[in-house]
Amino acid sequence: MKFARGAFALLAGGVVAVGGGGCAHAPPRVSPELSARLASEPGTWVSGSASGLGRKAVLNNKDFIWGLAFAPRGARVAYSRLGSKSYFLSVWELGSAEPTMLADPAINPYEFDVEGVAFSPDGTRVATAGKDSVVRLFDAATGVLVAERRTEEPLSVVAFHPEGQWLVVGSYKGLMTVLSAPALEYGSEERGHLGPVTALAFAPDGTLYSGGWDKHVRAWRTSVEGLRPGQARMRFERRAGSVVLGGTVNDKAPLSFALDARAPALVLTSEAAAAAGIDVPFLKETVNVPGPLGTIAARLAPAQSLRFKSMRVEGVDVAICDACVPQGTQGVLGAPFSERVDVAFDEVTQEAVLSLKGGPPEGAVTVDALVLARRSEFPFPAYVSDVTVDARGQRLGVGLSEQKPERDRGVYERERKGVEEPQGPFNAGALVDAQSGQVLAKWPVHRGVVATAAISPDGRSLASGGWDKRVYLFTEGDADARGEHRFDWSVRRVRFSPDGRWLGVAAWTPQVASRDGDSDPAAVLLDVGYESPTVQGPGTAGASVAP
Template identity: 60%
Template sequence: MSRGAPRAWWAAGALLLAACRHAAPVLAPDVSARLESTPGGYLAGDAVGLADAAVLERRDFVWTLDFSPDGARVAFTHLAGQDYRLGLWSLGPPPARVVDASLNPSEFDVEALAFSADGALLASAGWDGVVRLFDAATGAPRASLRTEEPLTAVAFHPSGGYLVVGSARGLVTVLRAADLGFSFESRPHADRVSALAFAADGTLYSGGWDKRIHVLATREEAPRRDGARVRFERRSGHAVVVGSVNGGAPVRFALDARTPALVLGTAAAREAGIDTAFVQETVSLPTALGSTLARLVRAQRLRFKGLVLEGVDVAVCDACLPADVGGVLGAPFAERVDVAFDEVTSEAVLTLKAPAPPAPVEARALVFAPRATFSFEAHVNDVTVDASGRRLGVAFSEAKAERTRAVYEREKKGLGEPPSAWNAAAVVDAGSGQVLRKWTGHEGVVASAGISPDGRALVSGSWDKRLFLWREGQEAPVAERRLGWSVRRARFGPDGRLVGVAAWTPQKVTGDQQSDPSAALFSVGYAAPSVQRR
């Protein structure tokens, strides 16, 4: 699909709506033509209004929303009955649903979506700890990976070769986009990672509920294979960690140096591609009822994130396992790996005792290093970056954006919160962290702040049910929309022509169940706009 098709349709939509009170000025034909003919082009100028464009969902709670880089598609996650679903739409003309696919059960929120820079992939990240990849054109599943912590943010590196996920516990992990293989991780935040946003030069901005935005420089280098930090729990007298064998499904391993072998249960062995039917070699292992002979499989591959052990011998034995685990890391593991426990983060620190063999020459990993930290007086709920990488859009709240019983009770009574200094949307200098402009028109938590491509306008959404369009140099919003319930996400399209909004909506259980818009698009009007190139 050409970039021009959706743009032309939105221009027509703006013309149809020009006479109503929600109309924005129509884009002049010559400006529209320049925008169509400029690769990576976007509008720059004074934003002056919003015009209603399209409603994509009005029955379900919608949690997040993102545009494809060419502006031809939009994706959102919504809670429908007993599961979360991925809605993928082509923007026309006219808008059409491409797919509506189940993601995971309703108890695990899916709050993060991102398109790759080339528009080929779409990633979701949810509270079940799973990152999922989809074909961004068809919505077909490509790959998935279960991580160790609930996920709350996701972003693709501009190169397209990596994606980054953030957790509810402050961890930021880099994965290869090709296979979701581990690349690098760091825990820059002391609380939930609320936002991840890349500038075009690869700089990563990571926002968190610890009231900080970390600025991280990224680069490629040879991967480290000599250590890993993995979550552990204590169960039945053992520390239990998760790893994989031969690239198979995750396995819960008990650490027990008294066991004379590395042991897998038959189910885990099958997932690792081990067929014991033709294995002749055996080893004697202790069980609760005495010794037993277990089949011994030579030269397997054991992985814990970036730490890889080659040439591992594995005994297959169900009777040798403690309850609720799929394997045991016995004496041979302890001989090769030091294990320490970080009780603060509940992580086991694994370190090879001998130098790791060199990675293949072609193997690369994306790593990041701290460049700066911006500290604020309020919790950071959202971060976006303009096209130049010079300005950030940031959503703040004085209280954590947690949907507590007290919040629901207040909303049920129709009680709002008074404006405050840090329930705010702001434009922040990406180099220094200085707040250039802060708007406090919302009442309560400001959940989202999407900056325009030219960095001169900001669209913000709040739990007060309102969407505001702010403009540089203006104290009051230049446009406002009221939704049925909390606004969860607000984003400018890549060329500045559209704003997309994700919101909750009051549920209706009778009739056609249609309610207030929960996934909606608005055309943005500009006064005398120009066209800029990325």
């Protein structure tokens, strides 16, 4: 059922009140008494059999919405939206009677999708991860960019560790990278999946669950370890006969280097040197460097530092010469680099393995980093599109699709012609035991790709969304959906709020030409109803509260 356009009414902050159809039935909302108790006891949640979906508010009815996340603390929600020329991060405050937009900063150009959105545990920061390979950290209240870091591969998802000092990003090529927060310094990495990492979710004890198109969910133990890194694995490219690596000088701007052991010096362009904090006009020393038209007396910056992920090369002299650097790169790693670093190539993973000759030097600084260690893996007979974890870390919500969740020309053609996608036993949302990987329940009601699945905080209910334009709500012990909400295009993400009262939905909306630019609902908050709800928390057994 489609929302009636005439039933929309604009409220303060751009919120749209929802009218018309869309839900199978509208259950009573969580009572004011229960809501007050949840607010007075931070970290608690509603528990009970989910009974249906009601209507709260539409936050956006203009754009394609991609990723969506609730803040663990602070009653906030954020989503990434595609504007006319760029992606934006919209952050909303939910504590008052009506949601209020706090910030709406631009993220990156529209060519690079942004699916990864995650709040820090205290709700004060929002991280995004996009196909431009950049992780960005924003202040949730103001939208100010706090930090950003370019990684080696296009990024799909991001998640914060429960303690807030680390975050993990997953790439479309299977790499999982740990970064510090808020500085976004490199910590460690693991090649977690073959193909895209589609989900990252932390349990309260720090266990990380990841999902991917290799049809696996993997569980990772995490621990902070002191590392004296003497090795780094780097993605590399081949350009015009040269091997190109990415690194930084003086821990500043990321740069691309051509590897050339024949060059007598380590060379930077003047622009790259300035980005690295080198004041070129004040350099006094020079060094002779061969250039395209003969020998060049290049300015010399002594005792600089190079960093390749966690591996450092200290005390390196750098020549500044624009004409000596191949086009498309910003520096050359010449003989002084090759004398100190061995480089081997893994053609299978397209990675260069860099190793300090002789290992880390004596007295090298130990760096603390969060390290991932594989605990277990759960194979499925379908592509894993999403993974979420309940408030106690005991159960997972997993989205499964028999078809690869990849939007290609065939998908668009079938949608244009109104061809209905097939149902299948593993086009489903599933409740999964987090220790064993056993499927406790699954609901194969979607037609075609199931793009997302969210488990309720108490682990008893599941919401799923798909390209069939449907969001369903299920509860353990019932084979039928307890609630349904229909959209006008693909559903991208569903998430329960940390207290279980609301379900946030991110969807695409048809681009309807109208005078005010409005289209159909795309970022929506739904009320979740419960039978005989109780309030529970990490240290509670649950006390009944009248709904």
